[in-house]
Amino acid sequence: MSDAAPDEGSPDLPALREPDLPRTMKVRPKALRPGWTTGACAAAAAKAATTALLTGEPQTWTEIALPSGRRVTFATDRCDVSRPGRAEAVVVKDAGDDPDVTHGAHLTATVSWLPAGGIQLDGGVGVGVVTKPGLGLEVGGPAINPVPRSMIEASVAEALDAEAMRAGALSAEPRGLRVVISVPEGEVMARKTTNARLGILGGISILGTTGIVRPFSTxxxxxxxxxxxxxxxxxxxxxxxxxxxxxxxxxxxxxxxxxxxxxxxxxxxxxxxxxxxxxxxxxxxxxxxxxxxxxxxxxxxxxxxxxxxxxxxxxxxxxxxxxxxxxxxxxxxxxxxxxxxxxxxxxxxxxxxxxxxxxxxxxxxxxxxxxxxxxxxxxxxxxxxxxxxxxxxxxxxxxxxxx
Known part of the structure; x- marks a missing residue:
């Protein structure tokens, strides 16, 4: 900075101000409609696919818990159990009135059995891969942020528990599940984001800390x-x-x-x-x-x-x-x-x-x-x-x- 800048002791220095963000960006004649994050939609798709795999029946809707504990229902756009040992479900993201580039994205969960217990979460087509440090995610892993990851795992576990209760007992040797989240059009959507610059390549990030998109929130x-x-x-x-x-x-x-x-x-x-x-x-x-x-x-x-x-x-x-x-x-x-x-x-x-x-x-x-x-x-x-x-x-x- 030049030495011609104002002296810090000068009474003419402007007061420093950092105003809070407004709850909404504009006063509008009606309330803006909230939407759902990619994380919430991925969790709903994963639970629907898991339930379909367990029951052999396609699911037309599913219910998940948001991080707040609130329970919400999602419709599935498609649910397929035609292949043995594998099920797939799609939830279409509705961003509400928020101008979100991922609005309309087809969050797809493909679930299959693993020989060992546990839940293995992977990224598929259209979900970015992390290539640089500093994001709080494993380099080389899918760009699925921590809260969405927890939501997906909790929703899958909830489906497994529900099926165990329906069957009357827990299996002595529970099988594990592999859950792959993909977004078929995600790579194209990612071109409108800063993902590539941050080292997230090949698709979008699965995001969200509350599960809810607040319209026009910055x-x-x-x-x-x-x-x-x-x-x-x-x-x-x-x-x-x-x-x-x-x-x-x-x-x-x-x-x-x-x-x-x-x-x-x-x-x-x-x-x-x-x-x-x-x-x-x-x-x-x-x-x-x-x-x-x-x-x-x-x-x-x-x-x-x-x-x-x-x-x-x-x-x-x-x-x-x-x-x-x-x-x-x-x-x-x-x-x-x-x-x-x-x-x-x-x-x-x-x-x-x-x-x-x-x-x-x-x-x-x-x-x-x-x-x-x-x-x-x-x-x-x-x-x-x-x-x-x-x-x-x-x-x-x-x-x-x-x-």
């Missing part, structure tokens, strides 16, 4: 940001390199950031969205000490004002900061007043550009953002980072200013 995005930082740190530790985290506000800024840092590995780039504060916390936790933030005028203005969670329902762009910057870099008073009253940061950006102040004013904004990031890491996260900031134009590809 909690999943925040979790993916935190997970991406963990993967970067783990990979850097393996190679004994000092990790550099490049936080980008979206797809366009990420393209610009990759042009700016062509030698960095892909895992270094994270679409942080609104969750800069969450990313910095995970950085400090994992010892990532160098952070670069690449963004456009709007997000940088919020960060420069000390706002670390920038969702539009919790913070607004305050162009008075940009008016102050205009004065600080020697802009005329009338321009500073106009910039300070601008409707949007983009409008202020255009005013700077027209006045020939964009490079110097943009640099001052970047310096202030870098100061906020470093101060937040020290004050709120308990660790030191070195922050660099780059402002890009609205194509995301051209760097306008950089500390």
């Amino acid at each position: 909690a999943a995005w925040r979790a993916s940001v935190e997970q991406a930082v963990s993967v970067l740190a783990a990979q850097a530790a393996e190679t004994s390199q000092d990790p550099v985290l490049v936080l980008c506000t979206g797809g366009r800024t990420e393209k610009g950031a990759m042009l700016l840092f062509p030698d960095l590995p892909e895992v270094s780039f994270v679409e942080v969205g609104d969750f800069t504060g969450a990313a910095l916390r995970r950085c400090v936790e994992h010892g990532v000490r160098r952070v670069v933030f690449v963004g456009m005028a709007g997000k940088l203005t919020k960060l420069g004002a000390g706002v670390l969670m920038t969702h539009y329902t919790r913070s607004k762009v305050d162009c008075s900061l940009l008016g102050e910057i205009t004065r600080a870099v020697g802009g005329p008073a009338d321009l500073a007043e106009t910039v300070g009253a601008a409707n949007t940061a983009r409008h202020a950006y255009e005013l700077w550009d027209a006045a020939g102040l964009l490079p110097v004013a943009g640099l001052e904004l970047c310096r202030r953002v870098a100061a906020v990031l470093e101060r937040f890491a020290a004050a709120e996260c308990g660790g030191a980072i070195s922050a660099e900031v780059a402002m890009v134009d609205f194509s995301g590809l051209e760097v306008v200013a950089r500390t």
Whole structure:
């Protein structure tokens, strides 16, 4: 960060704020419909297939327990027991009103007998394979997260117990079951996710901590940001390199950031969205000490004002900061007043550009953002980072200013 950044003892430093997420993203005339996670659907498919294998009868519906203990019912789209010693069931994911790329996915469970006891859980077609550390999953294993794994195993065990009770006694030598979870269209769906960058190849992840998808919740995005930082740190530790985290506000800024840092590995780039504060916390936790933030005028203005969670329902762009910057870099008073009253940061950006102040004013904004990031890491996260900031134009590809 430049030594022109504001002094930490200055009374003019903005207060650091990280607002909580709203329970819903917008006020709507009717309630949004929740949906089900891939983990819940996989558990339901596994229980239906197990029951079909045990009874020899196709199942049209099944009931499972969510981690909360709540019991919910799922319809099966297909259930097949035509092959000896094997059954298969499909549950179609309904994501409710959430814009989820896995909505409509066919979560398929194929169950077969094993000679020894226990439940063996594997991933099939369309379920990603973990190839990098830092995800909390075994490298080389299927991308089935811990809570969904527990739900699947518990649901299969419940079916086995129900059949044992129906038969009147437990078998003296219980056989084991192999459960394979697959998603026939999962590899195509995964192209719309960050799985490949995180080292999850060949398909989607089986996710979920509650079994329920909350519509338009950005909690999943925040979790993916935190997970991406963990993967970067783990990979850097393996190679004994000092990790550099490049936080980008979206797809366009990420393209610009990759042009700016062509030698960095892909895992270094994270679409942080609104969750800069969450990313910095995970950085400090994992010892990532160098952070670069690449963004456009709007997000940088919020960060420069000390706002670390920038969702539009919790913070607004305050162009008075940009008016102050205009004065600080020697802009005329009338321009500073106009910039300070601008409707949007983009409008202020255009005013700077027209006045020939964009490079110097943009640099001052970047310096202030870098100061906020470093101060937040020290004050709120308990660790030191070195922050660099780059402002890009609205194509995301051209760097306008950089500390």
